[in-house]
Amino acid sequence: MKLIFLTFFLAVSVGAFAQKVDEVILEWKQVPESGSIGVTHGRLAGLEIAVGKGRTSDSTFRFSSEGRGRVRLLLDGANTKTGSYSTVVTLGALTGSFSFFLRDVTSEYPIYIPEFGVVVLKADDPRSYDAVEQAVLSRKSKTKIQQLTDAPEETSFASVENRTRDMSVPTWLGTSRDFRIFQITEALSDLSPGEANIISPRRSVSAVTLPETGDQAVNYLYTVGRGVGVQDNISRRLEQGSLPLLHSTLTDDDIQYHSTTFVGFEKSALSLGSQFGTDFLVADSHSGGHMFTEGQKQLLAERQEEVLNPAEETVLYFRSEAVNTGTVPRYAWFKAPRPGTGWHHKKDYTFDAETGFSTYASGRVFSISRLNGQPLQNEEIAVLVAPGEKVVFEFYVPHSPIDKERATALAGQSFDQRYTETKKFWQDKLAQAATIKLPEKRIEEMIKAGLLHLDLITFGNDPNETLAPNIGVYSPIGTESSPIIQFYNSMGWQDVAKRSLTYFLDKQHEDGFIQNFGGYMVETGAALWTMGEYFRYTNDTEWARQASPKLLKSADYLIEWRNQNKKDELAGRGYGMISGKVADPEDHFHQFMLNGYAYIGMSRVAEVLAAIGHADADRIGKEAAAWKADIRESFFNVMALSPVVPLGDGTWCPTAPPWTEAVGLRALYMKPEAFWSHGTVSVSDAMLGPLYLVFCEVLDADEPAAKMLLDYNSELFYQGNAAFSQPYYSRHNWVQAKLGMTKPFLETYYSTFAALADRETYTFWEHLYKLSPHKTHEEGWFLMETRWMLYMEDGNALDIFKTIPRAWMADGEELLMDGVWSYFGPLRVEAKSHVEEGYIEATVESTGDRKPETVRVRLPHPAHKTPVQVTGGTYDEKTESVIVSDFTGKATVRLTF
Numbered sequence: 001m002k003l004i005f006l007t008f009f010l011a012v013s014v015g016a017f018a019q020k021v022d023e024v025i026l027e028w029k030q031v032p033e034s035g036s037i038g039v040t041h042g043r044l045a046g047l048e049i050a051v052g053k054g055r056t057s058d059s060t061f062r063f064s065s066e067g068r069g070r071v072r073l074l075l076d077g078a079n080t081k082t083g084s085y086s087t088v089v090t091l092g093a094l095t096g097s098f099s100f101f102l103r104d105v106t107s108e109y110p111i112y113i114p115e116f117g118v119v120v121l122k123a124d125d126p127r128s129y130d131a132v133e134q135a136v137l138s139r140k141s142k143t144k145i146q147q148l149t150d151a152p153e154e155t156s157f158a159s160v161e162n163r164t165r166d167m168s169v170p171t172w173l174g175t176s177r178d179f180r181i182f183q184i185t186e187a188l189s190d191l192s193p194g195e196a197n198i199i200s201p202r203r204s205v206s207a208v209t210l211p212e213t214g215d216q217a218v219n220y221l222y223t224v225g226r227g228v229g230v231q232d233n234i235s236r237r238l239e240q241g242s243l244p245l246l247h248s249t250l251t252d253d254d255i256q257y258h259s260t261t262f263v264g265f266e267k268s269a270l271s272l273g274s275q276f277g278t279d280f281l282v283a284d285s286h287s288g289g290h291m292f293t294e295g296q297k298q299l300l301a302e303r304q305e306e307v308l309n310p311a312e313e314t315v316l317y318f319r320s321e322a323v324n325t326g327t328v329p330r331y332a333w334f335k336a337p338r339p340g341t342g343w344h345h346k347k348d349y350t351f352d353a354e355t356g357f358s359t360y361a362s363g364r365v366f367s368i369s370r371l372n373g374q375p376l377q378n379e380e381i382a383v384l385v386a387p388g389e390k391v392v393f394e395f396y397v398p399h400s401p402i403d404k405e406r407a408t409a410l411a412g413q414s415f416d417q418r419y420t421e422t423k424k425f426w427q428d429k430l431a432q433a434a435t436i437k438l439p440e441k442r443i444e445e446m447i448k449a450g451l452l453h454l455d456l457i458t459f460g461n462d463p464n465e466t467l468a469p470n471i472g473v474y475s476p477i478g479t480e481s482s483p484i485i486q487f488y489n490s491m492g493w494q495d496v497a498k499r500s501l502t503y504f505l506d507k508q509h510e511d512g513f514i515q516n517f518g519g520y521m522v523e524t525g526a527a528l529w530t531m532g533e534y535f536r537y538t539n540d541t542e543w544a545r546q547a548s549p550k551l552l553k554s555a556d557y558l559i560e561w562r563n564q565n566k567k568d569e570l571a572g573r574g575y576g577m578i579s580g581k582v583a584d585p586e587d588h589f590h591q592f593m594l595n596g597y598a599y600i601g602m603s604r605v606a607e608v609l610a611a612i613g614h615a616d617a618d619r620i621g622k623e624a625a626a627w628k629a630d631i632r633e634s635f636f637n638v639m640a641l642s643p644v645v646p647l648g649d650g651t652w653c654p655t656a657p658p659w660t661e662a663v664g665l666r667a668l669y670m671k672p673e674a675f676w677s678h679g680t681v682s683v684s685d686a687m688l689g690p691l692y693l694v695f696c697e698v699l700d701a702d703e704p705a706a707k708m709l710l711d712y713n714s715e716l717f718y719q720g721n722a723a724f725s726q727p728y729y730s731r732h733n734w735v736q737a738k739l740g741m742t743k744p745f746l747e748t749y750y751s752t753f754a755a756l757a758d759r760e761t762y763t764f765w766e767h768l769y770k771l772s773p774h775k776t777h778e779e780g781w782f783l784m785e786t787r788w789m790l791y792m793e794d795g796n797a798l799d800i801f802k803t804i805p806r807a808w809m810a811d812g813e814e815l816l817m818d819g820v821w822s823y824f825g826p827l828r829v830e831a832k833s834h835v836e837e838g839y840i841e842a843t844v845e846s847t848g849d850r851k852p853e854t855v856r857v858r859l860p861h862p863a864h865k866t867p868v869q870v871t872g873g874t875y876d877e878k879t880e881s882v883i884v885s886d887f888t889g890k891a892t893v894r895l896t897f
Contacts, residue, residue, distance in 0.1 A: 021045060022075045023123030024105050026091065029130065030117055031069030034062040035093035039075060040663070042087040042102070046074030068128060078102050084672040088643055088664070091118075097640035098654050099664070104643070111644060111652045112136050115704060136650035143648040144714045145744050148721060154746040155807035157442050160754045164720065169758035169765055171236070171246050172456060172774040173263040173316065175270055176429070177277030177467075179204040179286060179459045180314045180399040182263055183773070184246060186236070187228055194341030196223045199316060201399050203308075204459065205473035206286040208400060212360035213339060213347060220337040220367065220397060221345075224259060224320045225252040236760040241441070242448035243426040244456055245419070246761065254326030255385065259319065264418040266313040266398060266410055270425045275461070280468040280503060282307040283459035287468075289518040290475040293509055313398040315410065317418050320393045324385040334393040335380045336369040351379040356395075357407055364401035368411045370394045375411075426452060433491040434819035436790070439808040443786065446753070449762040450783045451491055454484050454776050458500060469500040472766060472775035475516055476503055478523030479582075479597065482530040483780030489537040490787050492819050492826070498543060501531050505550045512550075512557030521580030522594050524554050525601035529696075532604020535611070536823040539850065544612045555605045555620050558598050562627060565590070572637045574660035576630035582688055583729075585677055589659035592635060593688050596696030599627045603697070631698050634660045635690060639705065643668065645712050653712045658689040667716070679769045680724035686717035687729035695731035701738040710735055714744075720751035726767050727752045728781040737788040737803050740879055742860075745803040749789065753782050790815075793823045797854040799881075800829055800844060806860035811836040824850045835862060841894045846887070855884040859895050867895035 022042075031052055037044055037059045047056045051070035054063035063069055078087040080103035087102040096116025105111060110132050111120035119132045127135070142150065154160060170185045183200040199220040201208040207217035233252065239245035245262035264270045281300045284290050292300065322332035336358060339347035348361040356375030358367040369376035371383070372392055383391045394415055402410065430448055438444040460467035469481040481500065488497040504527040508514050514524040531551065535544055544551075561578045570577075574590035582593045606621035639656040642664040647653050655665050664670045666684045677683050691713060693699045694706045710732055717723060721744055723730035733752075736745040756778060757764045764779040766772035789803045801815070808815065810833060817829045825848025833840045840859045846852065857873070858881040866877060872893035873882040882893040 022078045024073050025121040026071045027119045027129050028069045028117055031063040032093040032095040036060045038090035040088040041085050042075050042078040045076045048072050084669050099641050099643045101643045113652050139650055141649050148744045148747050153743050154750045155805050156440050157754055160750045164751055164755040169763040170773045171761055174456050175263055175314055176455050177462050179278040179283040182316045196221045198341055204283050204286040205288050212362050219341045221340055222337040223335040224257040225250050226333055238449055238761055241445035244452055254324055254330045255332050256323045256325055258321045261318050262422045263314055263316055264422045266315050269421045272428050277461040278459050279303045279307055280460040280466045283468050284475050287470055287475040288473045291516055316397040318395050319415050321390050323390040324387050327387050329384050329386050331382045332385050333382050336376055337367040353377050365407035366401040368396045437816040439813040446762045450779050453779055466502045466506050467499040468503050471777040473772055477517045478527035480777035482526055483784045484776055485530050486533050487780055487783045490821055492821055494538050497534055508550055512553035522582040522597050525598035528554055528601030529604050535608045537821050541612055544608050551605050555602055559623055574634055589661045591659040592690040593692040595631050596692040596698050600696040628698050647715050654708050655712050656690040658684045678725045682717045682724055686713055686723050691731045694735050701735050721747040722752040728778045733785055740802055742803045749785055798852040800857040802858050806862050809833045809860055810862045824852050839894055839896045843892045845890045851889050852887055855887045856881045857893050865897045867897050869896040
C-alpha cells in the first residue's frame, strides 16, 4: 500500500467551541519519523510527545528516537455525539495515514491497526502497543472472512437453500433475436398480478397495446384446475432442465395437470437456418431506459413501421394434460384465455364453440382453444376423467391478434410438430456452444439455461446483423452487458459476442461518447474494456483494424474528458479523474468506479492498437498509465481521511469513500444525508464503491489496500458474504476468486444465486426485493463467476478449478470443459476422481495457437488429504494445485493419496 504523508490541517467546520477538552493517545510499536494531525469538526488545542524523544510544532510532530512512541492530543470544540458532524481526527504519516471518529476511542475496544503498528487510546490508558495487541489477540475473535475460512466449506446449493430467500420469477419465452416476448406468471406463485395464470405479450419490455383494449396493456388470463387454494401445489421446470420450454405440474388432489408452454412461429418452422429477428434499434426503442441521438432517432423512424407489422406472428403454444391419479372418476377444469388479469376486467370479446376461437369485437382472433384435438366446446369447462385416463387441453395465442383466415390456418398447426421443432432449435443452439459437465447438476443446468436466457433477449436480425445484448427489461448498458458478452466469448460464441459489441460501436456518438441508458456516464470505459476482452479471447486482428477508428475516437473522448479535470484545485482529490454518475443515483462526482472502468477501457484499447501496430498505441497506453497513477493518488489520500471501522477480530480497518469529494463512507452519515435507495443504505459504498479499483486493475488484488477494502466491506455491507439489494454489483467475489479464497468465494457464490434466482427455472431477479425479472446482467455475472471458479487467467498462467467445492472431487465424480475459451483460445479440461482407488487425475489441453506458459490445476481431496505422490507437475500444498511449468499445450496430472 502506498502511504501518504498528509501535511494539511483540517480546522473546525461547524458549531461553537465547547469548554470541554478531550484527550487521546497515539501509541506506536515503531514510531514514524514524523507526522501531522488534522481535526474536522473540532480544534487541535495541544500536541505533545509523551513517550519517546522528539518535538512538536503546531499540528506536526517529529521523533528523534526509535522504537515505542506515544503522542498526546488535546482537542476542544469536539462533537462526540452519535450522528453527523462528529469530530474526526486524521493522522498523516509515512508508516500509515488514517482517520478515526473521536467518539470511537474507548478503553474496552481501542483502535488497533496492526498494518500500521499503531493504536489509539483514551488519555488515561497506560498500555503499550504490545499490551493492547496482546489483549486484543487473547480474545481470539475473528473477522467474518476468517470465520468463513475456518468454517466448513459450502458444498452445494443444498447447503444454503434453507437459509436464503426463495424467490420465484416470471418466465419469459420467445424465439431468440425477436423482441416479441411472452411473460408467463402462474397464479399459484406469489408473483401473479391477478387471480389466474397470466400471459403478457411484450415487445422487449414494452407491453403490447391494442385498439381493442383501448390502447392499454394486453394480458390474457387462463386457468387449469379449480383455482387458488391453501396449498402450494405447483412445480415448474425447463425442458431438459435448461431449454426455454416451460413445464409445470399442478397437483389438484387426484387430478394432475402437466402443462407445456413454448413459443414458435405462426407458419414457419423455428430452426437455426431461419433468417429472423428484430432490428436492434427498434428492439432498443421498446426497452427500458434507452437513449438515442438525433441521428439514431431518424434511423429508428425509417425502420419501425415494417418491424411492428410483421407478416408472421410468434405464437405461444400451450398444452395441459389432466391425468386422474385417483381410484374414482374426478373432474378436471379448464378456462380458455380471455383478456385481463381478473374476473372484473370486462373486455369486448366472444368465444366461438364451433371453432374454439376467442375473438375481439374487431374480428381479430387472440386465442384458439382445443380439447382432445377438437375445438373447445365452452370457454370454461369441466370434464369427468376416469381413473388412469387423461384429457388434453390446448390453446395457441399469437403475439398480436390475427384475422380469422390466419387463425384458421394456425388452428391446423400440430402442437407436437411445433414442440419438436422448438426443442431441436434450442438444442442446436447449445450444440454450437462449449460443453461443461459438472458433478452438481443444478449448476450444469444453470450454465446451459443461462446461456439461452441471455440469447433469448439478445435482439437483432440473424444471421449477421448488429445485436442488442439486453439486460432484462432494460436496453444494453456498457457495464451491465459486459458479463453477457464475455460469457458468450467464454462459451465459444465469438460471432454473437462480436455482433453484440457492434451495438456499442454503432450507437457511439459523433464525439466518441458511448451512452445508451438512463444518463449513465460509465459506459464508454466499460464497453471499451469488453471490446478488449473480446480481443484477448479471439486475437481477431481483422476486427481490431475495422474497429480501431471508433476505439480511438472513444479513447480520445475519455482523454479530453480527463483533461478537463486536470485542475490545481483537484490535486490529490480527483485531479485527472472524470466525474459523473455510474448508475441510478444522481451522484455526479469523481467516482472510483467511473474512473476504474475508464482506465481499464483505455488500457485495453492500447493493447488492441499495439497488437495491430497502430501508431497511437503508445500514446493511449501512456495516458492510461498516467490515469491509473492519478486515481491511485486520490484514492490513498481519501482513504487516509475516511474513518477506520472495527472488524470482528478486534482490529480496526481503514475505509474509502466511493468518490473523491467525500471524506468517508457514505453509510456512516458523516453528513446528515438521506440516500436510502434500491432497498439498502449501502448502494454507493458497496455496490458502486472503490472495490471496482481492484476489479479494474488500478489496485492489485494482493496489495494491502485491496485486503482492507475486502475486509471492511465484508464486515459492514455483506450478509452471507453477499451484498444487499443487487448483490452482483459488488466485485468482491472476483477478488476472492483471484486470491484463491475458496471458502469465502463459495459462500458468496451459493448464497447469491440461491437467493436471487428462481430455483425451478433458473431465471434471475435484478434485486432481492423482486424487482425486474429475467435480469440477464445478474445471470451473466453468475455465469462468469462460475467460469472463474472453473478457470481463470493470471497473467501468462491459467488457473483450473481454483475455487471449486471439494465435494466435486468425491469418488467417481467427473468434470469436463470442452470448447470453452480463455485468453489463450479454446480449452479442454477433463478431471475424474478415483479417491477410493487412491488417486485423482486431470488432463488439460490448449488447442489454439496461443498457450499459457503455466497451468495450475487444483484438485482438492474431498477429505482434505495431502497427496503422497504427484506426477505431471509440482505440487503446491497451500493451494492444493499441481503447477505445470513450461506448458506445451497438453498435460496430464495425477495426485496419488
